[in-house]
Amino acid sequence: MKSQARRNFIKTSVVAGAGVLLVPDIVSASVSSRSESALAGKKVLYVYGGWEGHEPKQSVDLFVPWLRSQGADVKVSDSLDAYLDEELMDSVDLIVQIWTMGTISGEQEKGLLAAVKKGAGLAGWHGGIGDSFRNNVEYQFMVGGQWVAHPGGVIDYTVHVSDQTDPVTKGLNDFAMHSEQYYMHVDPNVKVLATTKFSGEHSAWIEGSVIPVVWKKYYGDGRVFYSSLGHVMKDFEVPEALEIMQRGILWAAESKYQPREKWLSPVYGG
Numbered sequence: 001m002k003s004q005a006r007r008n009f010i011k012t013s014v015v016a017g018a019g020v021l022l023v024p025d026i027v028s029a030s031v032s033s034r035s036e037s038a039l040a041g042k043k044v045l046y047v048y049g050g051w052e053g054h055e056p057k058q059s060v061d062l063f064v065p066w067l068r069s070q071g072a073d074v075k076v077s078d079s080l081d082a083y084l085d086e087e088l089m090d091s092v093d094l095i096v097q098i099w100t101m102g103t104i105s106g107e108q109e110k111g112l113l114a115a116v117k118k119g120a121g122l123a124g125w126h127g128g129i130g131d132s133f134r135n136n137v138e139y140q141f142m143v144g145g146q147w148v149a150h151p152g153g154v155i156d157y158t159v160h161v162s163d164q165t166d167p168v169t170k171g172l173n174d175f176a177m178h179s180e181q182y183y184m185h186v187d188p189n190v191k192v193l194a195t196t197k198f199s200g201e202h203s204a205w206i207e208g209s210v211i212p213v214v215w216k217k218y219y220g221d222g223r224v225f226y227s228s229l230g231h232v233m234k235d236f237e238v239p240e241a242l243e244i245m246q247r248g249i250l251w252a253a254e255s256k257y258q259p260r261e262k263w264l265s266p267v268y269g270g
């Protein structure tokens with residue numbers, strides 16, 4: 001028993017060690033010169049639109065200057081027709097989308113899915129990728145979750161950083177939000193990095209429920225990153241919410257350049 005525990009510890013240490021090696025890239029990318037950023041020289045497509053309550057236009061002003069400061073070559077589109085441009089979609093390293101609800105045509109969806117499958121990353125937050133195109137199940141298969149409720153509307157809640165080894169959340173403590181607490185239907189095979197617990201005050205039967213807030217996954221060769229934080233741009237004034245989103249974007253931008261991360265660990269066993 002003891003030696004088994006020791007072996008497990010060594011195994012864990014090795015994994016943690018690998019995580020540590022990745023950290024300097026992430027840290028330097030978020031704080032120092034553009035040549036060191038994972039986004040330097042990367043082609044990014046930023047697509048915004050959909051329900052205006054989520055401030056898609058304002059998000060451009062918050063995220064695009066930051067992407068450019070990291071050295072990314074950013075194309076901004078207010079139309080899903082960007083997904084029809086095959087040459088563009090073949091060339092992008094990362095797609096950032098904020099498009100709540102709305103509809104996507106079959107051809108537009110095909111272009112988006114194909115690009116991510118071939119290795120373009122996809123990153124987004126809240127309803128911008130987690131509540132888009134409710135009729136499109138293959139799209140939801142790609143994202144790994146779908147918003148279904150935010151009991152009580154804008155409320156106080158806590159985000160628990162559940163993964164302290166992944167570079168996206170490493171070193172971050174639990175933090176408070178005053179916003180919508182997203183209750184989501186989530187693919188149980190995603191890698192969950194942060195969670196939130198529901199009080200039951202607004203929906204008694206879910207008291208004590210824990211739902212993922214931040215996750216990463218793959219769709220084909222593309223890295224998909226999601227955070228449910230960001231109902232309005234003011235939410236990104238919470239430093240941890242912004243830091244997580246920026247680190248997630250950096251991670252997703254590297255699908256075509258970094259080896260596939262292997263951490264699939266089915267929660268239901270089997």
Ligand SMILES: [Zn+2]
Pocket residue numbers: 054126127180230231232
């Ligand atoms: Zn919202």
